[in-house]
Amino acid sequence: MFNSLSDRLTATFKNLRGKGRLTEADVDATVREIRRALLDADVAVPVVREFTSRVRERALGAEVSAALNPSQQIVKIVNEELKEILGGETRRIRLAKNGPTIIMLAGLQGAGKTTLAGKLSKWLKSQGHSPMLVACDLQRPNAVTQLQVVGQRANVPVFAPHPGATSTELEHPAGDPVAVARAGVEEARQKLHDVVIVDTAGRLGVDADMMEQARQIRRAIVPNEVLFVIDSMIGQDAVNTALAFDEGVNFTGIVLSKLDGDARGGAALSVSSVTGKPVMFASTGEGLDDFELFHPDRMASRILD
Ligand code: GDP
Numbered sequence: 001m002f003n004s005l006s007d008r009l010t011a012t013f014k015n016l017r018g019k020g021r022l023t024e025a026d027v028d029a030t031v032r033e034i035r036r037a038l039l040d041a042d043v044a045v046p047v048v049r050e051f052t053s054r055v056r057e058r059a060l061g062a063e064v065s066a067a068l069n070p071s072q073q074i075v076k077i078v079n080e081e082l083k084e085i086l087g088g089e090t091r092r093i094r095l096a097k098n099g100p101t102i103i104m105l106a107g108l109q110g111a112g113k114t115t116l117a118g119k120l121s122k123w124l125k126s127q128g129h130s131p132m133l134v135a136c137d138l139q140r141p142n143a144v145t146q147l148q149v150v151g152q153r154a155n156v157p158v159f160a161p162h163p164g165a166t167s168t169e170l171e172h173p174a175g176d177p178v179a180v181a182r183a184g185v186e187e188a189r190q191k192l193h194d195v196v197i198v199d200t201a202g203r204l205g206v207d208a209d210m211m212e213q214a215r216q217i218r219r220a221i222v223p224n225e226v227l228f229v230i231d232s233m234i235g236q237d238a239v240n241t242a243l244a245f246d247e248g249v250n251f252t253g254i255v256l257s258k259l260d261g262d263a264r265g266g267a268a269l270s271v272s273s274v275t276g277k278p279v280m281f282a283s284t285g286e287g288l289d290d291f292e293l294f295h296p297d298r299m300a301s302r303i304l305d
Contacts, residue, residue: 001232002265002303008037009078009304016071027059030074042266044239047085047273054081075304082300085269087278090295091253096224100132100188101195104181104221106214106249107229108241109140109202112257112283116229117199118150119283119291124195125156132193133158134184136177136217139201139210147199153288157193159184177201181217198223206241211248218249226251227280230271232258238267239274246275257283260290265303 012033019026031052038048058077068076095101103120105113114137121131133151135158137143144160151158161180181198188196200217203210218226228251230238245251254275256268259282272279284290 001259001261001268002041003262005037005041005265006303006305008040009034012037013071013075016074019070022059022070022074024060026070027056027074031056031059034078038266038269041264041269042235044236044266044270044274047239047270050273051081051085079300079304082269082303083296085273086296086299087254087272087280087294088296089278090293090297091278091280092293093280094224094252095194100185100193101225102185102198102221102223103195104198104200104214104218104223104226104249105229106200106226106245106251107202107255108206108231109204111202111229111231112255113137113199113202113229114143114146114150115286116227116255116257116281116283116291117147117197118154118288120281121151121156121195121197122154122288123291125154129195130193131156131195131197132184132188132191134181134188134196134198135160136181136184137199137201138175138177138180139203143199143201150288157191159187177213178216178220182220185221206244206248211244214249225253225280227253227255228277229255229257229283230267232256232265232267233261234267235264236266239270242271242275246277251275251277253278253280255279255281255283256294260284268299 035048035052055077059074107113117133124131133147135144135147148158161175185196200214226249228245254271254277256279279294282292282294
């Protein structure tokens with residue numbers, strides 16, 4: 001991820017080394033290169049436009065520092081602006097003051113929600129929490145059993161639609177996901193779990209019925225966090241998908257999944273910027289430990305490394 005973008009930006013800054021002062025033409029040429037590199041990495045056009053105009057304005061502005069040469073100064077500006085488009089400061093989960101902290105997961109089918117439910121609960125356990133999972137994806141065959149497997153691996157309990165159901169019933173569960181979500185949260189409350197993670201159904205594309213269902217679940221359980229999980233490999237579709245989910249469920253944070261892939265990074269760099277919501281976690285593989293808190297400043301530095 002970001003390898004090609006990273007190489008391109010580094011090469012651009014190399015051209016400025018040794019220059020005593022930057023003319024407007026130098027800045028413009030550099031900004032043009034940055035624009036091309038971002039577009040080639042699949043970053044959304046409006047994001048690129050705003051990013052480059054801010055870099056240009058600041059590079060031409062009076063931010064002259066005796067400690068930095070012109071090339072270091074541009075690197076610093078690009079670093080700070082990258083951090084901004086990735087969401088600014090690191091954002092932690094907002095914990096409920098009373099009762100369980102409710103985290104709802106939303107996103108397209110295949111985005112990595114169920115896998116994330118396992119990763120997040122394992123991580124929360126390591127932080128001293130006592131999470132429970134709720135299986136509300138009654139759409140996709142095997143989604144409930146998949147969550148149960150993940151729960152077993154992470155060693156956390158899973159609330160399934162029909163306790164005591166046969167395996168065939170669990171593979172094709174019927175029922176109302178809103179009622180399951182409500183009952184799951186109630187169970188977590190009674191069993192004194194301090195975090196409850198509600199996995200919801202996705203579809204292959206944005207779909208009005210799915211969004212309405214997610215909206216109803218959100219309304220029924222009033223989550224502290226709604227995490228939108230997005231596959232970083234989906235490229236240019238990322239922006240429209242993120243905007244549709246933001247309008248549909250008004251998510252509070254973003255999880256970038258499959259950051260271990262070789263995508264060009266555009267999705268990762270666009271979604272936070274277009275929705276104004278922070279990236280909170282990164283998923284970096286299929287294993288339960290392939291998961292990290294997302295730090296915009298570290299990611300920006302990694303890109304410019
Ligand atoms: P859901 O439909 O949103 O619940 O998606 P799943 O959790 O079932 O994930 C879909 C597929 O992506 C599965 O094969 C996962 O193993 C895989 N997957 C999930 N997260 C990651 C990740 O961070 N990296 C990689 N390489 N694969 C992932």
